[in-house]
Amino acid sequence: MSVTVKEITQKSLPPLVEQLMNDILEKNPLHKKIVSVSLEKMTQEEIDNLETYIKFNMKKGLTVDYLSESYLMFVFDTMKEQLYFQKHKKYRFSTLAEVADSVYHDPDYMSKYVYGIAVSCFIWPHHLGMLRYFNETVPTQKKGTYLEIGPGHGLFFMSALANTGFDHFVGLDISETSLGQTKEIVDFFLPDKGSKYSLQLKDFLDADQLESNSYDAVVTGEVIEHVEEPELFLRRIAEIAKPDAYIYLTTCCNAAVIDHIYLFRTPKEVEDMMDECGLKVVKPFYLPYEGKSVEECLEKDLPMSLAYVLQKKS
Ligand SMILES: C[S@@+](CC[C@H](N)C(=O)[O-])C[C@H]1O[C@@H](n2cnc3c(N)ncnc32)[C@H](O)[C@@H]1O
Structure with a gap:
């Protein structure tokens, strides 16, 4: 038993x-x-x-x-x-x-x-930690357009719609299943917000109609480790974000999952790449494997989640 x-x-x-x-x-x-x-x-x-x-x-x-x-x-x-x-x-x-x-x-x-x-x-404490961090840092009074790349289950997207004052919310995902789950959760819990958001089945890297300097928030949780060339992804984020945009990104190092195809071995690798791609770290948050320290994770190649509030470099 x-x-x-x-x-x-x-x-x-x-x-x-x-x-x-x-x-x-x-x-x-x-x-x-x-x-x-x-x-x-x-x-x-x-x-x-x-x-x-x-x-x-x-x-x-x-x-x-x-x-x-x-x-x-x-x-x-x-x-x-x-x-x-x-x-x-x-x-x-x-x-x-x-x-x-x-x-x-x-x-x-x-x-x-x-x-x-x-x-x-x-x-999971580290996944919950990233959702809490997002809710703590996302600006509630900012206006304009909120873009989320890879909303997946829709929990971050729904939270943004419920708790912030952006005028319009756009979600892009390569998976119909993910977009379906996002739409269902939003329509169920926020039935009055239908006119405020749109969801599009698109690879962010192929979405060439996204205009430069036009998004007030760009949010992408757990996506850049799912792409072959995260540099292109990061450069594109820097390009489409307005100079004062809220940019929130999470990723991980040494954290194998079936569709993680780009391996970051250290936070520094992620941060150097962001810097080269025009993004400055405002606030990093490291969430080591449960029960371990950041140092132990790095020494033993254990998984660690990384969350960042970023700013477009001028
Ligand atoms: C691991 S889930 C993350 C869900 C949620 N954002 C979170 O932080 O928990 C990754 C999502 O990103 C989507 N995705 C992966 N590559 C993408 C791309 N190039 N463009 C847009 N969405 C992508 C996947 O379909 C999936 O829904």
Whole structure:
């Protein structure tokens, strides 16, 4: 008999969160430590947000079983890639062609993958940390156009729509599945905002109608490690952002995931590249692998998430 969530936390959990955690523990008892640490670090408000997110998915016809399965698929595939990385010191794939069909263009896989990432944004301390950092730094009074590249599950995009005063919000993604999830979450929670946003199925690098110096915010979470030439991506961000734009970017180093194709080994590599591409770091935030320090992560090539508020260089 597997452990239940009540045995590993003192917190009182709303029913669907309890069910999701019990499902995760039953399917993967080795997840006990992660569930326990995650619940410890989540605020009551964040736990309630997860309850609301599960409820929303159930209204769409999904089940708690599907969400736990999606999350554990993401966990399992990530662990497999991390073992590959530790052994070979490189990511398994390095071109978009190698991952496009099996990930982005496989609707069943992509759907579970994006729901898996969404659940991780509620419960993994480093993913939750990046969402918190975004909510803390995104300007609430700024006007103009907000652009998000690769909104995926839509949690950042929805938060921007709900909490900021930009006039228009644009999301670009190469995956129809991701755009579908973003649209569903926004339309469900913010039904009055339909006229304020548009979503487009596009590769950011091919979206040549984006005008230079025209975006007041450019947000891209966990995308540049998914492209073959992040330099092109960063240069393009610097080109389209207005001089005073809010620019928020997250990425990672030594963090293998099935479709991570560009390996950054240190934060310095990321920061040097940003600098060369016309972006200045205003505020960096390093989120080391749970329980480790930044130094240990660097010494042992352990995964680390990196979040940045950036400014276009003059
Ligand atoms: C790992 S998810 C990140 C989701 C979310 N932004 C976050 O921070 O959790 C990456 C998303 O970027 C999209 N993506 C990858 N390459 C892209 C590109 N070149 N242009 C636009 N979207 C891209 C993927 O389809 C996916 O939805």
